[in-house]
Amino acid sequence: MTQGSLLYTDFLAACRAVCGEQFVITDTAEKQIFESEWRGRQKGDALAVVLPASTREVADIVRLCRDANVAIVPQGGNTGLVLGSIPTAPQTAIILSTRRLNRVRQLDSDGNTLIAEAGCTLAAIQQAAAEVNRLFPLSLASEGSCTIGGNLSTNAGGTAVLRYGNTRDLCLGLEVVTANGEILTQLHGLRKDNTGYDLKQWFIGAEGTLGIITAAVLKLYPQPRSRCTALLAVQSAEDALHILRLAGDQFGPALTTFELISRVCTDLVLQHIPGTRAVFAQPYPYQILLEISDFHPSAHTAAVWEDFQQNLIQANLLADGVLATSVAQADAFWKLRESISEAQAKAGRNLKHDIAVPVSRIPEFIKQTEHLLSSRCPGAQVVCFGHMGDGNLHFNVSTQAVDRQLTPDALNDEGVSRLIHDQVHVFGGSFSAEHGIGAMKRDDMLRYKSETALSLMRAVKQALDPAGMMNPGKIL
Amino acid sequence: MTQGSLLYTDFLAACRAVCGEQFVITDTAEKQIFESEWRGRQKGDALAVVLPASTREVADIVRLCRDANVAIVPQGGNTGLVLGSIPTAPQTAIILSTRRLNRVRQLDSDGNTLIAEAGCTLAAIQQAAAEVNRLFPLSLASEGSCTIGGNLSTNAGGTAVLRYGNTRDLCLGLEVVTANGEILTQLHGLRKDNTGYDLKQWFIGAEGTLGIITAAVLKLYPQPRSRCTALLAVQSAEDALHILRLAGDQFGPALTTFELISRVCTDLVLQHIPGTRAVFAQPYPYQILLEISDFHPSAHTAAVWEDFQQNLIQANLLADGVLATSVAQADAFWKLRESISEAQAKAGRNLKHDIAVPVSRIPEFIKQTEHLLSSRCPGAQVVCFGHMGDGNLHFNVSTQAVDRQLTPDALNDEGVSRLIHDQVHVFGGSFSAEHGIGAMKRDDMLRYKSETALSLMRAVKQALDPAGMMNPGKIL
Structure with a gap:
C-alpha cells in the first residue's frame, strides 16, 4: 500500500468509519508528535495515527489492518527510552x-483492585x-505522561521495586x-487462578x-x-551492600x-542544579537514599x-547519616537523587547503560x-547511581575528558558501551x-541472549502474530 | 512402539546408557508407586520410569523420546490433586x-536467592x-514430599499467599x-531484566x-x-471481609x-480430630485464623x-477474639484449620471445589x-473454609444427608459441582x-474458558511442543 493509492484511501476511510473522522490523523504536521521520539532523537513515518476510543474500536482497527496488510505500532505516552513506540520502516x-x-x-477498595484502560496515565x-x-x-x-499500557508493555520498574516489584x-x-x-478479557482481579497458561504474562513486557x-x-x-527517609554516607559499595542486608533484616518489607x-x-547535582546543597560536611564515595514506609x-x-x-x-559501616525530620527535608534528599539525569545532561553528553547484576555482586x-574502563579508556568518567536494592544501576559514562591525542588507543564510545555490556554479561547480568x-537494543539481544532463548521467543512471536504485524522491528 | 518390541528395547537401552541401569525402571511392581495417584484414585501405565540425575541427562532423555516418538510425563513429588503427573494413555x-x-x-544470603534443582522437596x-x-x-x-519443580509447574499457593504471593x-x-x-538457562537471579519476553513465565504453571x-x-x-496468631469469632462473612480490610490498613504487609x-x-474438627477443643465458649458462624509476622x-x-x-x-465487627500467648497455643489454632480436610474425610465422602472469586465478593x-444449593439439593451440607485473604475458598459439599426419597428432584453430585462452578463463573471466578x-479439569477448561483464551493456549502449545510429547492429555 502506498500513500495516495486507492487501497490506502479505502483503508483510511474504513478506519474513519470506526473511530470518527478526526481520530485518524494523516496530516504531516499533526502526526509528527506521535512519530517522534520524545527527546527528538529519531522520527518515524506512519501511514496514519489512529486513536480508537474503545476496546471494540481497537479490535476493529486491528482487523482492518490485518486485512489490508498494514502493521501496527501501539503507542501509550510515547515516553520510552528504546524507540519502542514509533515505526521503524x-x-x-x-x-x-x-x-x-x-x-x-x-x-x-475492599478487594484492593482497580481496572484502568491502557491510556490512563500512571x-x-x-x-x-x-x-x-x-x-x-x-x-x-x-508518571505524568506515561500510560499504564506502556508501563505494562515494558514491565516498568521505578523507585519502589524493592518493596512492591516491577x-x-x-x-x-x-x-x-x-x-x-x-478480544481476550481477563479482568476479574483474582488473586489465585490456575486454569491453564497465565496468558497475561505473555503480553506484559512484550512491548x-x-x-x-x-x-x-x-x-x-x-x-x-509513616515514611522515614534517610540519607547515608558510606565509604564503599561493599559497605552499602552490607547495610542493605542489615536494613532488610531489621525492617523487612518496610x-x-x-x-x-x-x-x-x-x-554533578550540586554543581548544576540550583537550590541543591550538600547534606554532609565532607564528600563521601557513596551516598544511599533509603526509605522505610511503615504501618x-x-x-x-x-x-x-x-x-x-x-x-x-x-x-564502622556508616560514615554519617541523616534522618529527614520534615517532608521538605525528605523531598530535598529525593531531589538529590532525581536530579542526577538532569545534572548529567547539563554537564554534557554521556553514554547510558541501564544494567542489572545480581544484587550481591554490585560492589x-x-x-x-x-x-x-580506566585502563582501556583513560579519562572516561563513570556516573554510577541507581536502584541498588534491585541490582539495577544506571552505569553511565562521560567520555568528554578523554584526551584522544594523549591516548589514541582509548576505546571509542561504542567500545565503551561494549566493554560495559560484556562485563554485565560476565556477571550474569542484564x-x-x-x-x-x-x-534500539536488538543488536544487544542477538549478542547476549542464547540461541535457545531467541528461538523460543521467535516461536511464540510466530504463533501469536504469524503475519508479523504487531510492532514489527521491535524486540526480535 | 509396543512393550517388548525391538524399537522399545533399543529405546530403553539408550535411556539406560544415559541414566544408568537401575534408573530406568520397567518392573511392574517398582513402577507402580510412580504411576499411581497418591490417594490411589487412578493409576497410569508408563513405558518406563526414568530418573535422570542431571540437567544434561534430562536433555538427553528428551531427545531420545523425541526421536522415538515417546511422550514424557514429568513428575516431582507426585502429590498433585488433579492427575497432572501420571500418564493418561x-x-x-x-x-x-x-x-x-x-x-x-x-x-x-546477601542477594536473597537460592538455586534449587527441581527435585528438591519444598x-x-x-x-x-x-x-x-x-x-x-x-x-x-x-511440603515434606512435594518438589519445587512441581510447585513451580502448578504455581502452588498455600498459606502465605496474602503476604508473599503464589x-x-x-x-x-x-x-x-x-x-x-x-537447555534454557536463566539462573542469574536478577531482580530486574527486560530483555525480551520473560520466558520463565511460560513454563511456570504450565504443568x-x-x-x-x-x-x-x-x-x-x-x-x-515476631509472629502473632489470633483466632477470631465473627457473625458473618461480611464482618470477616470488613476485618480483612481493616487489618490490611492496620498492619500492611505484616x-x-x-x-x-x-x-x-x-x-467437624472438634468431633473427629482427637486433642482439639473449642476456643470459644459458644459456637459462631465463622472463625478467622489471622497471622501477623512482623519485624x-x-x-x-x-x-x-x-x-x-x-x-x-x-x-460490633468482632464477636470474640483470642491472641495466642504461646507457640503451643498458636499451633493449636493452626491445627483447627489444618485438620479440616482430615475431619471431612472421616465424616465421609464430599465433593471438593477449589475455587476463587474476587476477594470483595466472597460474602x-x-x-x-x-x-x-439448599433449594436445588435440600440436605446438602457446605463445608466452606480457606484462604479468604486471597479470595480462595475450599467450597466443599457433603451430599450424604440428602434424602433422595424425599427430594427426588435434588441435583446429583455432578449437578452440585456444576452448580457451584457455574456460580463461580457468574462471579468472574476460577x-x-x-x-x-x-x-481432571480439562472438561471445565472447555466449559468455562473463552475460545479466544483456549486458542491462544493451543497456539503456544503448538509452537513450543509441536509434536505434543510433553505431558499429553494435561491442561489442553
Whole structure:
C-alpha cells in the first residue's frame, strides 16, 4: 500500500468509519508528535495515527489492518527510552495511540483492585487510588505522561521495586486485543487462578509485539502510615551492600527504597542544579537514599531507625547519616537523587547503560568495571547511581575528558558501551534492566541472549502474530 | 512402539546408557508407586520410569523420546490433586521423575536467592533457607514430599499467599529442558531484566506441558522477628471481609494469613480430630485464623493487636477474639484449620471445589451459592473454609444427608459441582484456584474458558511442543 493509492484511501476511510473522522490523523504536521521520539532523537513515518476510543474500536482497527496488510505500532505516552513506540520502516504501519482509552473502569477498595484502560496515565491511576486511601505503588519520573499500557508493555520498574516489584507484579489481569483482532478479557482481579497458561504474562513486557493491551486490573495496597527517609554516607559499595542486608533484616518489607549515589553524581547535582546543597560536611564515595514506609507510627519507626543507625556507625559501616525530620527535608534528599539525569545532561553528553547484576555482586561489578574502563579508556568518567536494592544501576559514562591525542588507543564510545555490556554479561547480568529492547537494543539481544532463548521467543512471536504485524522491528 | 518390541528395547537401552541401569525402571511392581495417584484414585501405565540425575541427562532423555516418538510425563513429588503427573494413555509415555535432581546449587544470603534443582522437596528448601536465617515463604500441607519443580509447574499457593504471593511470585529464573531437548538457562537471579519476553513465565504453571523445569532461582526473605496468631469469632462473612480490610490498613504487609473457617468445619474438627477443643465458649458462624509476622518485637505488635481487637469489638465487627500467648497455643489454632480436610474425610465422602472469586465478593458468593444449593439439593451440607485473604475458598459439599426419597428432584453430585462452578463463573471466578488442571479439569477448561483464551493456549502449545510429547492429555 502506498500513500495516495486507492487501497490506502479505502483503508483510511474504513478506519474513519470506526473511530470518527478526526481520530485518524494523516496530516504531516499533526502526526509528527506521535512519530517522534520524545527527546527528538529519531522520527518515524506512519501511514496514519489512529486513536480508537474503545476496546471494540481497537479490535476493529486491528482487523482492518490485518486485512489490508498494514502493521501496527501501539503507542501509550510515547515516553520510552528504546524507540519502542514509533515505526521503524517508513509508510508501512499505523500508530495506534491508546490515549483515548483513558477511563478508570472500576475501583474495588475492599478487594484492593482497580481496572484502568491502557491510556490512563500512571499519575491518574495513583490519584484514583489515593482518593480511596489506597496506594498504587508504581512510580517513575515520567508518571505524568506515561500510560499504564506502556508501563505494562515494558514491565516498568521505578523507585519502589524493592518493596512492591516491577509492573508485572502489580497486575492481576489484562484485556488484550490479539493480532487476530479478537478480544481476550481477563479482568476479574483474582488473586489465585490456575486454569491453564497465565496468558497475561505473555503480553506484559512484550512491548506490543504480541497484541495490544487495552485494559488491566491492578493491585492496590494500603497506604503506609509513616515514611522515614534517610540519607547515608558510606565509604564503599561493599559497605552499602552490607547495610542493605542489615536494613532488610531489621525492617523487612518496610524497606521500600535503597538507592545508591556515587560521589560523581552528587558533585554533578550540586554543581548544576540550583537550590541543591550538600547534606554532609565532607564528600563521601557513596551516598544511599533509603526509605522505610511503615504501618507503625512515625515516632516508633524513627526511634528504631536511630538505634539501627547507631549500630551501623559503631560497626564502622556508616560514615554519617541523616534522618529527614520534615517532608521538605525528605523531598530535598529525593531531589538529590532525581536530579542526577538532569545534572548529567547539563554537564554534557554521556553514554547510558541501564544494567542489572545480581544484587550481591554490585560492589565487585563496579570495582572491576571501573578498573577496566580506566585502563582501556583513560579519562572516561563513570556516573554510577541507581536502584541498588534491585541490582539495577544506571552505569553511565562521560567520555568528554578523554584526551584522544594523549591516548589514541582509548576505546571509542561504542567500545565503551561494549566493554560495559560484556562485563554485565560476565556477571550474569542484564543489558536492559528496566527500559526494554524496542528498536534500539536488538543488536544487544542477538549478542547476549542464547540461541535457545531467541528461538523460543521467535516461536511464540510466530504463533501469536504469524503475519508479523504487531510492532514489527521491535524486540526480535 | 509396543512393550517388548525391538524399537522399545533399543529405546530403553539408550535411556539406560544415559541414566544408568537401575534408573530406568520397567518392573511392574517398582513402577507402580510412580504411576499411581497418591490417594490411589487412578493409576497410569508408563513405558518406563526414568530418573535422570542431571540437567544434561534430562536433555538427553528428551531427545531420545523425541526421536522415538515417546511422550514424557514429568513428575516431582507426585502429590498433585488433579492427575497432572501420571500418564493418561497406556504404554505411550515414560514418567520422567526429577527426584534425583535434588541439590541446592547455590545460596546467596546477601542477594536473597537460592538455586534449587527441581527435585528438591519444598521442606528441604525451607530448611536450607532457615539455616542462613532466611525465609522461603511457600508453605503447603505436602511440603515434606512435594518438589519445587512441581510447585513451580502448578504455581502452588498455600498459606502465605496474602503476604508473599503464589509460587510464580517467588521465582526469579528457571533452567528448563525444552521439548526439543535444548537447555534454557536463566539462573542469574536478577531482580530486574527486560530483555525480551520473560520466558520463565511460560513454563511456570504450565504443568510440564511446554518443557521440563530442572532448576530455579528462588527469592528468599528476611525472617520476621515476631509472629502473632489470633483466632477470631465473627457473625458473618461480611464482618470477616470488613476485618480483612481493616487489618490490611492496620498492619500492611505484616498481615500474612487470613483464613476463614465456617462453623460446620469447626464442628467437624472438634468431633473427629482427637486433642482439639473449642476456643470459644459458644459456637459462631465463622472463625478467622489471622497471622501477623512482623519485624518489630512481639510485645509491640501484640500491644497494637490488642488495641485493634478492642476497636473491632466496639465496632460490633468482632464477636470474640483470642491472641495466642504461646507457640503451643498458636499451633493449636493452626491445627483447627489444618485438620479440616482430615475431619471431612472421616465424616465421609464430599465433593471438593477449589475455587476463587474476587476477594470483595466472597460474602455474596457464599450467601447466594448456599441459598441456591439448599433449594436445588435440600440436605446438602457446605463445608466452606480457606484462604479468604486471597479470595480462595475450599467450597466443599457433603451430599450424604440428602434424602433422595424425599427430594427426588435434588441435583446429583455432578449437578452440585456444576452448580457451584457455574456460580463461580457468574462471579468472574476460577474453578481451579491453586490445584491446576491436569487431566481432571480439562472438561471445565472447555466449559468455562473463552475460545479466544483456549486458542491462544493451543497456539503456544503448538509452537513450543509441536509434536505434543510433553505431558499429553494435561491442561489442553
